[in-house]
Amino acid sequence: MSSSQPVVRRRHASSSSSKREESAEDPYAHLPPAIAWQLEKHALGKKGHDDIRDVIKRTSVEVKETLGASDRPLWFLDVLFLVALMTSILLCPYTKVEESFGIQASHDVAYLGYSQQAFGDYDHVVFPGSVRRSFIPPAALAVASKPVFDAIQHLLDSSTYIHDAFVWLLDLPSPANLTPRTWVQRRTSPMTRGLDDALIRQVAVRVVLAIIATVAFTSYRRAVQRSKGFVAACVAGMLLVTQPHVVYYSSRLIPNAYALVASTFAAGCYRRGGRTWALIGGAVMAGVAVSMRCDLVLVGVPYAAWCWLGAPRVPIALGAVVCAVAAAASVAASVAFDTPPWQAEAAAGIDDVPQYVWPEGEVFKFNAIEGKSVQWGKSPWHWYGTSALPKLLGAAAPLAALAVLAALVPVMGPRRMWYRVDIVPLCIAGVAVCLFSVLDHKELRFVLPVVPWVNLSAADTVAAVWSRRGKLRRLICGVVILGLLALQAAFFALHLAASRVNYPGAAAIAQLHAHIDETRRSTTLNAARDASVRIHVGNLAAMSGVTRYSFRRGNGDAAAPHFKYEYSKEEGLLDDELAQKGFTHLLSESESVPGYVKVSAAQAFDGYQLDLKRLPFIHVRTRDAVYVHRLLHE
Incomplete structure (x- = not known):
């Protein structure tokens, strides 16, 4: 390049964001950093210094029209996700056996308190389970649910119609089966008030977890919108909103739900790019893995490999130190908080309890080292790929398959710019599923954390096809995507009706x-x-x-x-x-x-x-x- 030409300002995506913000006249302010950098390099190579700004403006406008502006509001997707979770909670407010420890622990903390005198009456002492779990998530949710409980209680007391609707949603005996007089007595009788209050508190606990899941979803959606544009963010968001098992489990007090929330946030960190976000995502997954769900480390291993070998180029020493600090802090908190309630088992003569209890460490030993999880059944090595993932992914499954082809055969974009599909998230999910498959005991909810990663590549595929010019091509693409999402939404409705x-x-x-x-x-x-x-x-x-x-x-x-x-x-x-x-x-x-x-x-x-x-x-x-x-x- 001659000395008369300006030097390309964007050397990598991580530094482009801050520089574009400094210049109000930058025509790339509305575009993802990686695309903006490629556009400017293309313009510099084709034109001279005098008319380069005009070329940049025209090209960026075309890309904006093609991929969709990243600054278009998509908050309605966040609201839609929260509405889907609330609908699932209200229509299916009760729990199954896998949620037993979490929901019972939240009740005990909410109604008995966290004290040495109360631990003897906790459910895990009265009715012991097979493995120990951490009290931190259910206790935190129980404490945070108090204002939500008060708000719901006030809402129910303010209107008879709202109260009756809530009773119907909880599937309590219908007012039609009782006389008007006894129904009024039933609503106002102190004998039933404790039941109603407790069920409202159970709903409130799940609502708090749903709000946390929505925060992770919002971070995920905004990261996709910033880096890949409007179309990719819409598709990635709608896939999560309509995937039945994601919505069903996101508000349930099981370790798999906590792992799903952490994995969704980490996937958003991946899509944001940059060393800082890569380290934040790794630290979150490390902290959750050692205290709430140990098999999340199977997603963290390929994620760490990408941090080291991929775009962030995180030094091994730096990544190891950050994750080790996060894990150590999480383990320390777990041991300090979980040891007192679990030692109540020893006081009751139920089991020998060590001086310090690290529940998730015992879970890892029980499942991975001793292999005792096979007591709940064995599945063939291919079960996740042939049975679980097709159910989990739904519409994302065929799009993820196309992502591999689209990554190998680039899709032509505007101005002869290449738009390549990112299959790194798909590779991270694939490696994680292979690691999950090593264990003999398999359940569908175990691989929930890989879903947000697969959705990233699936959304990239749609954005790549959409980037091609032509009304007919876009019409076909839109019809296919809407059809897949509508079909998935129908399955979601059937799943909800069955769960109800x-x-x-x-x-x-x-x-x-x-x-x-x-x-x-x-x-x-x-x-x-x-x-x-x-x-x-x-x-x-x-x-x-x-x-x-x-x-x-x-x-x-x-x-x-x-x-x-x-x-x-x-x-x-x-x-x-x-x-x-x-x-x-x-x-x-x-x-x-x-x-x-x-x-x-x-x-x-x-x-x-x-x-x-x-x-x-x-x-x-x-x-x-x-x-x-x-x-x-x-």
Whole structure:
């Protein structure tokens, strides 16, 4: 280049952002740094010093029209993601067995407090589990849920219609099954207030986690929009919004959800580029991996390789120090916070507990080193690729497959500029899935953290095709993408409908409480009103929605001061032994139990059925799953 020509100002993407902000006349202010740098180099090579600015302006306008301006507002995607999470929470507010520790721990911290005196009454002491988990996430969510709980409570008290809608969403016994008088009594009776309050608190805890997931989603979406433009950000965002399992698990108190949030944030850090963001993403994943979900390290390993070998060029020593500091701080916090509640097991004589407890370290030893996770089943090595990922990815799966082809065969963009698809995120996800496949025990939720990475490459594919000129080509591209997203949204609706009716334990205990209320209201004998109830919760009920949030605490009925509820989840009891144990009511998977009479039955999901005579043509089929029984002489 001759000395009369200006020197190219953009040597790499990381320094271009700050320099463009300094110049108000820079025509690249609306473009991603990497694209802006390539455009200026192209213009410098084609034109002289006098007319270079005009060429730059014309070219950047064409790219803006083609890829979409990065400054167009996309906040509606963030709102849409939060709405999707809230819809999932309200229609499916209950929990399954894999969420047991998190939801029970949040209840114990919220209602019993974090103290040495309270630890003995925690659920993990009364009903021990197989492996230890950290109390930090559920405790933090429980504390943060208090203002959300107060806001929801105020909203419910302000309107009868909102209260009734909330009762319907929680799938409580319908007001239509009760007389208007008893329904008013049920709403205002202190006997039911504890149940309603606790369920509201359970919803509030999940709402807080949903808000955190939305923050990670917003960071992810903004990073894609800044680096790849409007089209890629729209596609990446809509893929996450409509992927059923992502929305379903993002608000559930399981370690996989925490790993998904951390991985989504790290994927956004990757897309932002630069050494600083690469280190931030690595530190977040390292901290979450050692304290909340150890298998997140399987995503962190290929991510670290990219940080070292890829564009950030992070020195090994620097990356190791940053991640080690984050991991050490996270482990220290976990040991300090988790040791006291877990040592309550030793005080109760349940298990030997070490002096210092690092729950996630024990999980890693249990699953990876000792290989005891196979107690829950084994799957073939290819199961993730042939079964789990197609379900998880949905519309992103064919787009990710096209990403490989598009990366090898560049797509022609405006002004003969090449727009290459970035398959590094796809490679990170692929390596992670291969590492996950080494373990014999496999579950779909284990590979949730790879979904945001695959979506990055899938969105790149759409943006690459969209960058080509031609109305017909863009029309075809738009129709295909909208069709894939619409199909995925339909599957999301079917998944939500199935999940809605798949918590028979929660429905059964609500029916039981309504039955007890009605029985006590209909009797005039003080002795009958004072008679306490002892409820046995069977295995299926305990695994399908019954938590401590659904238990009634205390009495609150001045007319019957000695009345109280007692709950037991004692295992290994035969049907013939239940009456001998003194249980007055049962939640059982057996339709007939000696000494008891069936009161009602709760339904569970039993597949789909096609009915072309009524909309929406595909309907959910249910079956009786959990039965409510009362003692025969009650």
